[in-house]
Amino acid sequence: MGRDYFLDKDIIKDKNDNLYVVITNYNPPGYVFAYLKYVYTGEGLWKGYERVFKKYGVKNLIKIKQNFEYEPCYGSTFPVLKISEIKNHFKPEDKIKEIIHKPANKLEETVINMLAEMEVNLPLDKIGVTGSLLAGISHENSDVDLVIYGKKYAEDFVNTFRGFEEDKDWIIETSENYSLPIEVVKTIYSKKTRGKYKGVKYSFLFVDDHPWKYNEKVCIEVNPIKAIGENVSDYRALFYPSISTLYSQGKTFNIVSYEGIYSLALYYSKKIEAFGMLMKCEDELEIVIGDKKIGGYIRPIM
Structure with missing residues (x-):
């Protein structure tokens, strides 16, 4: 079942x-x-x-x-x-089994070849295919969107997979979509999650394989805030929304990013600048990135 x-x-x-x-x-x-x-x-x-x-x-x-x-x-x-x-x-883990059993077109064959060349040991039940392939509406120039399930396998993947070719188009498009300077986008880009494989664009996305409890706390909007400090993260930074902890000027903030482009930056960066909406969630403070009023961003500080 x-x-x-x-x-x-x-x-x-x-x-x-x-x-x-x-x-x-x-x-x-x-x-x-x-x-x-x-x-x-x-x-x-x-x-x-x-x-x-x-x-x-x-x-x-x-x-x-x-x-x-x-x-x-x-x-x-x-x-x-x-x-x-x-x-x-439609569930990504069902589609990958279907593709491996009997690929229906060249794009699905590309998925099989990619998995064979990744050099990452992933159980089949921890991989999925989403996007237009999952929906059954892909065309010959569609992207390949793969899902990695579970905290252990997400971390194993990002710390092992080196990526294929760079996707320069993604850097330019992301700069335009988010109104970010090219140089800033380059600091958050990685071939591990966005790239090209023999001309086909790919993405790797990370999903917890367990449902989360709804409504664990009540949050109240405070004001926009910019904070710089030490970033402490774990596997939660790879999932959506991305979550990490920021220590800035004697205060502790939970960073919650609804913009998926910052997941690897939150996972790897030891120091960041975060701009977003400050929320008071009972006895905790959160900085939300991706607020509809102000947007927000994460900038790694080297």
Whole structure:
């Protein structure tokens, strides 16, 4: 029996055949936190689908025409899909088994070749395929988006895998999407998670393989803040949202980044500058990166 709960990077099809990407391991009763990515028009490049979420980043996400709900416990607004509107639930770990058993096209053969050349020892049940491949709408120039499950295997992967070719396009696109200087983007870029394999663009994403408890604390917005200090991280920095601890001027902050581009920077960097929204979460302080009002950023300090 497959799992009956939702995890980050799963894909959902609603009753109108629109495709959504799940963004958390925790979900409120009756809803799934997920953003709308593809809408079927019959004319789109992705087997009749058109991509409506064309540029990543929270400021681009909030422009999508879908349902957003304010979650008072988290003090923020999330894109949501009602459970009652779900038609299909696609799971990355099911797709990788299907591809390895019988690849259907050259892109799926590329996935098999990539896995063979990574030189990383990963059990098959800790790997998944998401994106357009999982949704069944990929075309010959689609990217390959792979998922690594579990804290042990996520850390083993980033500390072992060297990456293939550099994806210079990602650096330029990320600079434009997030309004960041090229030199700053280069400090957070790594071939471990974004690159090219024989001309095919790839990404490696990390997901906890267990659901998280919803509503563990109540957060209240305070004000924008910039803080510089010592960054202490573990496997949680690799998942979404990325989490680490910042010690700055005698205070302790939890860094919570809803911008996935900063995950490796939070995982590896010993000192950072963080700009985001300060939240008071009961007896803890959080700096949220990816707040819809101010955006925010992480800058590694060498």
